[in-house]
Amino acid sequence: MVTRDGRRRVTISDVASHAQVSTTAVSKVLRNAYGVSEAMRAKVQAAIDELGYRPHAAARAMRGRTFTIGVVLPHIRNPFFADILDGLDEQIAGAGYQAIIVQGGTMDPGSEGRAIDALVDRQVDGIFIVAPVLARSRLEETARSTPTVVLGRHDRSAVYDSVLDDDEVGAELAVEHLIALGHRRIAHISQKDSGPSRSVAWLHTIRARTYERVMAEHGLAEHVAVVATSYTEEGGYQATSELLARSLRPSAIFAGADQAAFGALAAIHEAGLTVPGDVSVVGYDNARVTALAHISLTSVDQDGAIMGKTAGRLLLERIIEGRTSAVRFSVTPTLVARRSTAPPRAITDQK
Amino acid sequence: MVTRDGRRRVTISDVASHAQVSTTAVSKVLRNAYGVSEAMRAKVQAAIDELGYRPHAAARAMRGRTFTIGVVLPHIRNPFFADILDGLDEQIAGAGYQAIIVQGGTMDPGSEGRAIDALVDRQVDGIFIVAPVLARSRLEETARSTPTVVLGRHDRSAVYDSVLDDDEVGAELAVEHLIALGHRRIAHISQKDSGPSRSVAWLHTIRARTYERVMAEHGLAEHVAVVATSYTEEGGYQATSELLARSLRPSAIFAGADQAAFGALAAIHEAGLTVPGDVSVVGYDNARVTALAHISLTSVDQDGAIMGKTAGRLLLERIIEGRTSAVRFSVTPTLVARRSTAPPRAITDQK
DNA sequence: CTGAAAGCGCTAACAA
DNA sequence: TTGTTAGCGCTTTCAG
Secondary structure, eight states, X not given: OBOTTSOBOOOHHHHHHHHTSOHHHHHHHHTTOSOOOHHHHHHHHHHHHHHTOOOOHHXXXXXXXXXXXXXXXXXXXXXXXXXHHHHHHHHHHTTTOEEEEEEOOSSOHHHXXXXXXXXXXXXXXXXXXXXXXXXXXXXXXXXXXXXXXXXXXOSOOSSSEEXXXXXXXXXXXXXXXXXXXXXXXEEEEEEOOXXXXXXXXXXXXXXHHXXXXXXXXXXXXXXXXXXXXXXXXXXXXXXXXXXXXXXXXXXXXXXXXXXXXXXXXXXXXXXXXXXXXXOEEEEEEOOGGGGSTTXXXXXXXXXXXXXXXXXXXXXXXXXXXXXXXXXXXXXXXXXXXXXXXXXXXXXXXXX | OBOTTSOBOOOHHHHHHHHTSOHHHHHHHHHTOSOOOHHHHHHHHHHHHHHTOOOOHHHHHHHSOOOEEEEEESXXXXXXXXXXXXXXXXXXHTTTOEEEEEEOOSXXXXXXXXHHHHHHHTTOSEEEEESOOSOHHHHHHHHHHSOEEEESBOSOOSSSEEEEEOHHHHHHHHHHHHHHHTOOSEEEEEEOOSSSSOXXXXXXXXXXXXXXXXXXXXTOGGGOEEEEEOXXXXXXXXXXXXXXXXXXXXSEEEESSHHHHHHHHHHHHHTTOOTTTTOEEEEEEOOGGGGSTTTOXXXXXXXXXXXXXXXXXXXXXXXXXXXXXXXXXXXXXXXEXXXXXXXXXXXXXXX
């Protein structure tokens, strides 16, 4: 293969002839395969270093491994995904693996499917899919041929591994927190379902249902108000604008994701109201920015770094050790109370 | 190649035999190559659809194109990069190209180099590198063998294309804005140089130098205060903490990037001071979140979507049309004033 | 422990 | 216009 500047890329046979051995030997050294003498290893390694040889991933992909993990993210705008990715990178880098990311698009199963296909076509050794909206059967189809770990889905699969946080606990923490502060008119911002059916597999469904359950348990069923837009700033802004326009304005909003909560903050402020004076806001994910003084958003914390790290480990287990049984890893979320939540005005005034 | 579940992947020869033609014919149809009859095209396309065939990118990589653009991002945490990426995706998707993203790490030329190598090894058709810290010679080495577009570098290259905003204009807007408000003690948060030498190629150098120049032009040279940490929240927080501890506290801070400005806001608030009451803050990038009511950060806007879109176009020109001359595309930034800037206390009080 | 050789799926000369 | 065929760089039997 000739590169643009006319220089040939260094190949395995260049290394072989330079080290006076066969290409097979070089290949074995490269992969730390069984059956190479120390002398051979040293000689080959010297040649590799001298020539600056790097294995051609595409050629490898034809027969063996690519040492690549494909990551499907709905989009890279959510800072929480960055935490997840850092955990993944940390785990797989040591084993010589590279993560490549593709954007799957939000709420569109079609583009999500295309993103997954793109990764499969590029022969990645493992796939890590974050919060997919595709049908489980479609995910399993991919998982049958490529080791797969799915993050944030509650349905159980025997084919792929799952990493998730206990969204029921998380949502409960958020709603109970608001109720404990004295709120009754608590609204929830959820994500619109991408398909015709509402699946309990999606984390937004769990969060919404738990919100409804906890409200009912406290005798607040009549105050249940769910607006389903999307877990984005725009979605949060839009949902909140609608909620604030209602005759009985909520005194608190539980947003299903921090991104949506940011949009909610903007909408509340724009309506001339204050946080938490007029409306309290709780988010979910505890992305780093939530801690910023000017936002200071109360949020449900799930450890993204641990989740990403675990995903990496599970993937390597499948790839390297050949595990085929499905594993499910769940973290328990906690609530981080900040300045976006306070007792409702009425109660404050009574003091 | 046998997949895990024992099913062979559909290959070009499966399509060929199913359509009763040669693999060459199928390959030509796939690439819209010259010299295929309409009948042939229809027959082959039917077989492709029927079998659900998808080209194997790795195999293609051995001979031709992979239809893949590799993107090197310092990290995915900066929301401004999301804007850039959206522009890129929009541009290349139509041509059938896929973007894959790898994280290059901030301020470490080593890991940035490894990220680029990973892309080259995977035989991407083009590389888009965002705000690299590597030496130009190293970038050009890659650019000589793979079409490359670099974003945010001010040095000129004859080998790769450049997309950038006019950081001199942008920094000027920011500093002039603060001076016009009446500020004199204006500090600047910059990024630490990754190497021994300070290069004017880096945008952070331009922003810092321009800050110094504009200050001097207004007779404020004695008030110049630059703290170089990094364009991250942590960096902004740390730099601001240091600035606030000085005997002569600045009344305004020009952060070289929004991310750093966020950190600055947190540090100011934590010190018991208010924005813009005690300290005004200006950012750079105008990432979407800056518009949020609770942040409402004054910032220098550069159109990320346009920049990404242009990068995509330049890459496709090189890949498809074979352009080899270098192009330089520059956008002119504007200032978006929000509520994080106001006249300094002393002046306000005089009113 | 080492090497020769086949072949992964695809593209591009070249022939027909 | 269509088909035959030789590799691309690597891994992997299978002999030596």
